[in-house]
Amino acid sequence: MHAPQAPGLFGLLAEFDNPQALVNAADAARRKGYKVMDGYSPFPVEGLREALGKPRTLLPVIVFCGGLTGCLTAFLLQTLTSGGHPREWDAFIPNWFNYRLNIGGRPFFSWQAFVPPIFELTVLFSAFTSLFGMILLNGLPRPHHPLFEVKEFERASSDRFFLCIEATDPLFDIDETHEFLKGLSPITLSEVPQ
Amino acid sequence: MATKEVAKNQADGESLFTGTYNFSTVTSKINDIVLRSTPKGWIFGFLVSFMVLQALLMALTWLIYEGIGTWGVNIPVGWGFDIINFVWWIGIGHAGTLISAILLLFHQKWRTSINRFAEAMTLFAVACAGIYPLAHMGRPWFFYWLLPYPTTMQLWPQFRSPLIWDVFAVSTYATVSLLFWYTGLIPDLSSMRDRAKNRWIKMIYGILCLGWRGAATHWHRYETIYLLLAGISTPLVLSVHTIVSFDFAVGNVPGWHATIFPPYFVAGAIFSGFAMVVTLAAPARLAYGLKDFITDKHMDNMAKVMLATGLMVFYGYGVEAFMAYYSGSPDERGLFLKNRAFGPYGVFYLLLILCNGIIPQLLWFRFFRTNIPWLFVISIVINIGMWLERFVILMSLQRIPWQSSTWGQYCPTVWDITAYVGTFGLFFTLLFLFMRFVPMISAFEMKHMMPESHTHAPGASHAGGSH
Incomplete structure (x- = not known):
């Protein structure tokens, strides 16, 4: 396993304003080879699990x-x-x-x-x-999570859609991943502290 | 395009949403009801309900202190108001499960805005229902004798008895309804956490929602079990009222010992339950300005369900009468004619036919389904009718056991009536608390239903992808 590329960092969080953009972004990230990531949405988004390459639940x-x-x-x-x-x-x-x-x-x-x-x-x-x-x-109950440190993430339960690529991903590199997410034209792009 | 669709839908009267909303405004419209300061009307309603609740506590205290003799039940009529009200309340609860589970499986989108409310109604109605069998035991503090547990007396419940089935059915129903309701609440509680400004309120909702953060993997598991819960609740709700009807049908009392009882009871339960949803939703949507979400279309659909189940119930009355005649048994025939339809309680039977059989036929007309004051009145008439149904089923048969020397009458005492009125206090107290502290419409499901939430596979022909 690779050591985390950026100590003190949970991951990078990209914000989108519609579910389709999130599905497209997740799909692009999967194709790129990212694995340790998750999408966040105010309601279940069809096709997001498949786009993220996550297995069906048992x-x-x-x-x-x-x-x-x-x-x-x-x-x-x-x-x-x-x-x-x-x-x-x-x-x-x-x-x-x-x-x-x-x-x-x-x-x-x-x-x-x-x-x-x-x-x-x-x-x-x-x-x-x-x-x-x-x-x-789901690893709940977990009242606190690094993502809650990001101000924008408050809207994940209302009207915004997020993709977080986590720092433990083998491909994660702070600059490269930043560049990659930027290429997906998110509304905001934030670093999530550990 | 969205506005055109709304306009078109409105023209068809098909709209499940009126007005224009996006994800953000749906969230704030629903959640801000909870976060706003307490409306005066709420305080008034809550206080009145809470006062009525005291009547229940008083009646129960007196019952426990003095004994079951404070009620009007005796031999031959051993089942009085307690069983009537138990069946009535639990029947009302069934509509909530029907709306949340069965209509989900049938992809009825109109369930979305009323399911949370109806499920809460289920929980509170079951809470009211549960009081009666417990209180009726005479020594309610020994309620745990009903449960299978190793006692020092080495006694076990009699599992061949419908009364023990009832214990299993009702307690399972209450538990599963609570789990289902809570599952549905989790995402909306997390939304409350994110919108609350006050630190303490934020923390309370944060704990209640278990730290839900809407991850895709979590949503996937969530949707899976939501569907599973709907799948198991569907046969559950049918089983509960079937077993309630077994309390009667398994016995050999003429008029109770009938195979029509399970389906006829289930239909009656849904009939009365939808009537109660209409009774509650009509004022609630007015008071909270939720007509955009609980539209006239929803009321219309509920009225249609009431009409359909009402016809099933009416058919049940017909079959009961026919079977009494067709059995050839003088007991059955005499019982039906001399005792049920024209006996001392005959007036109640005729009122029942009027309330449940004749007045609901107005719902064939669109005017009565979409005119909310009329619909409200009809729903109350149905609630009364369904209470009368249980009264007639219980009373007209128990008072004439096999030996004419033991015939008798039943008259409820003031404590029977106080306890019944008091359960309304319990029901409305809980309902007011629910409306104050949790979002009464499932906001995440409303958003999920909007056209903007639909996605297609990435890389499909729709280039651009945003809508």
Whole structure:
């Protein structure tokens, strides 16, 4: 790995006033070979992830696993506490978990009746996995970030679009990267302190 | 070009935006409502709601001190105002999820400006609904007996009972609605942080938004889970009211034991929920000058949903009557005719047909869908009608159990009524707090919907690229 070219610098931040300019700039930066960079916008911009060359997220798979966990949890909880398992298993299940309740002679393993809680817990676990998975993978909560030092960046949540090439990028060179970003005709171009 | 489009859309009455806005003015128009100093009308509304909330606290305190006998419920009518109001409130909540999740999946763009508001309504309605089953337990401090946990008594919940399903459904629904609402809020909270001038306010919003900075990789994950949450909320909302209807339908009481109950309950929930959204949105958009975002087109669309679901509900009434006749069972027939339609509570049944079946037919006419005062009145009539529906379902059946020696009547006590009125206090208190402290329209989704936000792949034939 290259050492950062400019100590004390987080990266260079270019500001644009419309989403298309940001997509074009990100695309140019990717073609140039930059990798450690990100775009910033007040709303999701279509095609920006592709232009930046970032991979798709694995979140759907993670959320599926979360949902499956909820499904199995509810199934096992209901089956085992209702005594839905074979009697031979009793030896392996603690007494306090084993509560055979004869309701009008219905089978102990009445799985049809277990479906609603299974469904609800599947949904509940998926929802928790979705939100917390998104937060953790995004590296949040992080109330402070070097980008917030740049005055212009306040408008990233309102009406401006930013591209930040970070100093840890192997290709990053303070002068060359500056020149390159300047060639994309941004409204402003700022150095982001570490 | 944009102005021409707006003009054209206005001519079609199709506009989801009126006036000319850009990204910056959309942000300030929505967020500055929160950052401005407190309007006098808000203080008045909040104080009134807060006073009414005290009625709820008083009623609940008295209930807990004195016991469930302060309510009008007894044998044979064990389910009174508590269950009626529980079903009514939770049904109202369903429109919020429908607007935020189902309409998102169907790419209905008009949901954008009302989804935040409707989701907040869902949360607060569920909070009101949740009070009733808890209070009705008699010893509410043992509410945790409903949850599956290892007790020293070695007892577990009876998982074959719809009442336990209800615990799972309603608590999941409340939690998922909260998560979904919060997810939607994150980007707008970050925008509040950036616009706030006061250091403390900035810090509070900065913590609430988790330090959101709108990175492309973050947006990608955000959009992915927003869609996933919408996808799982859609069957969830249907399941919740289905399970609520199971509380009735799984029992063997004539008139409750019907397969029409789940779809008929879900349609009724959406019907009443949209009515409540209209009831709240009509004054709110006027008070906050948001007619440019919540346009007449939105009101028109909501009125159409009310009309459609109202017809489904009306069909449900028809099927109930037909099934009572077609069953051939004297119990079912007698119950329907002698007790529901023309019995001691018959007047409520007829009022219900008027409120839910006949008056909503006015919505076939464009005049009533776009004339906001009329629409407001109709939405209140529907809210009343849906309350009557639950009253009729519960009352006309419970009062005549199988043995005529145990027949009885139900009359709510003053504490039943106080508690019901009090939940409005809770609902509106929370709603006023919501309108004061968070942006009530999803600003980032509004911006995302504007034509200026659309991009095309770089290097495509559109040279120049800016628009």
